[in-house]
Amino acid sequence: MSNTLQESQGRRGRTITDQDAHDITRVEELSYDLKIADVMSREIRSLTPRQTMRDVFDLLRKNRISGAPVIENEKLIGIISQEDLMKALVASDLSSTIQKYMSTQVRTIKSYEPVVKAIEVFMRTNIGRLPVLDENEKLVGMITKGDITRGVLVAIRKDYQEEEVRRYRASHLFEDITSDRTSLIMRYLIKPGDYTNGGQASSHIKRALLRLGATPQLARQCGIAVYEAEINLIIHSTNGGVLRVQIEPHRILMQTTDDGPGIADVHQALQPGWSTASPLARSMGFGAGMGLVNIQRCVDKMELVSAAGKGTKLFMEIHLRPEEKFKDASNSNEAPGI
Amino acid sequence: MNLNEIIEHAKGKVLNPSVPTDREILGGCGADLMSDVLASVKPNAVLLTGLCNPQVIRTAQMADVSAIIFLRGKQPTPDMIEMATQEDIPLISSEKGMLDLCGKLYRAGLRSFESNMNGSHE
Incomplete structure (x- = not known):
């Protein structure tokens, strides 16, 4: 009997519970509710076009990041990534300037846009990070898939705590109200x-x-x-x-x-x-x-x-x-x- | 008895697969009259019924029934399936008849959760 049971469970696999379904829709909702500014990293580790590829190597390794924006006169002019660095390494060209290897066609996203916009870009392209600009086109942060995951998790935890508080309040209704007969x-x-x-x-x-x-x-x-x-x-x-x-x-x-x-x-x-x-x-x-x-x-x-x-x-x-x-x-x- | 085992016996089809079926069923109740179910059934039972309307789901919810098997291939409406899903009650459709499936499950060791009219359980 227990054999058949295990087989049947194996065939069916793990079914999605109601709670899962609820969480999935909530994540979808959150991807519209949350704005890029809510989840992006505000600590920008940027480089300038005249720094060298060795500087890129040091920056990426030290901060364990996979890319960085390139800034000139407070304007975003490019982005430099691990892949660009690898090209320079293969060519033994670490002393060249960043300008030579960076991509200038930079896809950006606005801080006031919903998170789902970034998700769409990450899913459609092989881009792993997006520089975030404010309404004045000024670089204010960076966003990666990891930032989105973290942001959504934090928001779900907040949801959960609010629900706990509601439950707690209901179950203490009679305690919280003083009267001779409630x-x-x-x-x-x-x-x-x-x-x-x-x-x-x-x-x-x-x-x-x-x-x-x-x-x-x-x-x-x-x-x-x-x-x-x-x-x-x-x-x-x-x-x-x-x-x-x-x-x-x-x-x-x-x-x-x-x-x-x-x-x-x-x-x-x-x-x-x-x-x-x-x-x-x-x-x-x-x-x-x-x-x-x-x-x-x-x-x-x-x-x-x-x-x-x-x-x-x-x-x-x-x-x-x-x-x-x-x-x-x-x-x-x-x-x-x- | 695990519900998955009961589903195997019933050769049943789970109609709301989003509700987990890996749950322990303590006993069973076979009835077409909902008042009989409400009168007799104990919590965590599987309900076998030939009746197929929204009140079956409501009855199950009120009586803490853990799963419902609709016999003779009866198909609940999408509204009923939705209601059951919200109440976390798996709905199963089986081609088998009442006596057939009750007998199979009883023989496999499922206890009867139908109390007699004097309130005793056998």
Whole structure:
């Protein structure tokens, strides 16, 4: 069994994860957002045309660089590279001036252009470095592939730190706000018969809970309860209804409200397997008569209030166990009636 | 059991290959009724189903299902595939039928994650 497994993994190779895909697009985004000036090296090691090829040799070796701009009267007039140096070495001509070997056809880039411009040049040509000019055509820096990689990595790390801060803030929401009773209320309008988007509200609720620092188990319990309740609104309500979730440090209250058609026999509705769902609802995988039973299993308290011809209210409550409680500023457990 | 092993048994095709399939599956659940899934399944299960609509993905998300296999070659819509990808749930399409694949996986050692109506697991 383990052999087949290894083979199958070998064939499939490493798949790109969601996170990878996210990072790739972010890198692409960054290559447009970042400007050349953000990532270029500002330390310019330049030469003048009347220096010798030996000076080039020393400069490149000492600074471990592969090329340098050539400047005359504060103007960029050429570029000298390792390849030019090799030509001079082969000809045993290190005492000649730079002027003889430098390239004068210099491709440059502007400091205010996006990084993607440089990437395009590096990909299309065999150029390895570009002198960077400002709006006055003055040389202000150099850019290489290495500078771009470094710049993008720094920007991604910053992104990551900002996301961490956001997560941290959400999970400390209740700690940061001092009141006698703090609660977070989320409301969702649920449309009748909307099977395509059904579950979206519950999905948002579950994600919000996880972000606030709920345990996976708690998020799952709440998720299942509100999802069943949301689906009930979609299946049964005449005009849709409201799904309301109130998060407090020590408990979670969930509630659905609709204005009809109401339930004639509430006791019967709570029996496992009892359902009045339409064939359409059944074709969507619902109407097993297990919804309310499921909710009951997930919550500590459930109350169904309804009558035929009237609306229906479903109350659900989960008390948080000590380890599940959202940390709050007061540390007081309950403040009933406030 | 590793999901890749389950995919081999199902001769399944992964429909959203960007989601990693190298994950440990603790048990399985075969159902066409989503409330049955929500009622019984424990986290980190593979769901085998003949039903193919967005609510299958939502149900899986709510119940922390780790992977979904659509039986009898059913094809989810691009929207469903996108939703599952965002929720990090691999979608697999298999030509096999419910009893056939449930039996194969059970014999290969996959535990049932369907609780009985009295709440017990066998």
